[in-house]
Amino acid sequence: MTAAPERTLPSVAAVCRTRAGVELKEFFRQRESVVFTLMFPVILLLVFGSVLDYDLGSGVSFTQYFMAGVIAAGILGASLQNMAISIATERSDGTLKGLAGTPMPKSAFFVGKVVQVLAVTVALVAILLAIGALFFDVDLPSGAGWLTFVWVAALGSAACTLLGIAVSSLARNGRSASATVTPIALVLQFISGVFFQFSEVPTWLQTVAALFPLRWMAQGLRSVFLPDALAAEEPAGHWELGRVALVLGIWCVVGLVLCVRTFRWQDRGQG
Template identity: 75%
Template sequence: MTAPAREAPALPPLASVYRSRVSVELKEFFRQRESVVFTLLLPVLLLVVFGAVLNFDLGDGVSFTQYFMAGIIAAGILGASLQNMAISIATERSDGTLKHLAGTPMPRSAFFIGKIVQVLAVTLVSIVILLLVGVVFYGVDLPTGSDWLTFAWVTVLGAAACTLLGIAISSIAKNGRSASATVTPFALLLQFVSGVFFQFSEIPHWMQVFASLFPLKWMAQGLRSVFLPDALAADEPAGSWELERVALVLGLWCIAGLVLCIRSFRWQDR
């Protein structure tokens, strides 16, 4: 008599798989000293340095640090999403991690859920640290009332757009090292032209036009609306915060990033 065929073991519930993958992603990130320093501590160091050196009044009782807070938070979101995703996924692809995961019974959606939750968690930690340092050491005024709602949707939309773009960019690099060499200079360039380190109104017009093609400029502009008085909206290129356009551009970048991810993502090197 032939032995009865063994039934395949039942897979755990999808929610359990998602929780497990999220836990793995968070542990992997916070155990990598380089990632923690680069993603979480670098924005804080920039805030401390620029806050100490450029501590002057912009008018209407607004200090440069108050202005700078919006830009450095936007840069922190960019680092936690676009840079983090592009470098980490390229590294996992080149060392065979993605190929191994693709060959397991784990739903592939769990991998992306884990990455998204990791970005949101790291973004939240980064924002809390920056706000704490800004308030305690530089007297930065926090948003009030409905400004917190604007803060929330700008952060979520910006993080989503940059995360999707980072996942798409990860497929361009041959490995993690080349991804870092490619993405980091580009991110620094965006920070310089998007009103992170300088007043956006002081940047040459052609740089403003270039910056407006990417999410960072719109994140910084949306966040300035919650940290600065409405009187300073007149210094923006359109003379207002343009929150409707901020939402539109970041939403379009989410759609574009998703399309790029679907068309370009690879589980293994070519």
């Protein structure tokens, strides 16, 4: 008989660390992803902040309003768009299949992705806040505002990460994922109150936007950056933080179910 030497498998934690390192290098060494995901929101903030510097009333500048929107859009890019495109690419070029053939615990792969999203999101938010505060006199959140900021960003990021992983399974490859997800994200940004005030969006488009997480993430973040006087401009007349949590929470559950049911380690038609 061949008693294979009982070698202990590496711990899941150790493999998670490896995967986190791999994912961070894959992201930050790729110029396209850094420019697209990290620099694009920064450029938007610089351009919009310089051009659209008008007063919304109550002494609030548009840049103060835009800060919430551009952070929400940045989180969408770092999570949903990033995951959908990168995982679709890795699936079509055989990276995922290669990993599935190793004893790597499957969970470690997702932990690595989450670490990547977290790192990119934290870096992006820090850069946006710094630019806002330094160049555009944006008032940063304080006290309880930070708490709201953190849970809205974390919950929105989680929902969008799960959705991005789920969406990656619909695309044939990275390019088709990009071609599908990028325009949808752009439309959502326009109708969710990122580039201009949500109250200026036609009602029926507001209803469409309300189906997706971006609108709720943006509104939750507005509650942090804007004075309560501007809550009256929201569709419900107040910040609706409870509903923000509810909708983002539902999207987390929906995203998780979709991931579990649809995730594939190889191209469709195989397996």
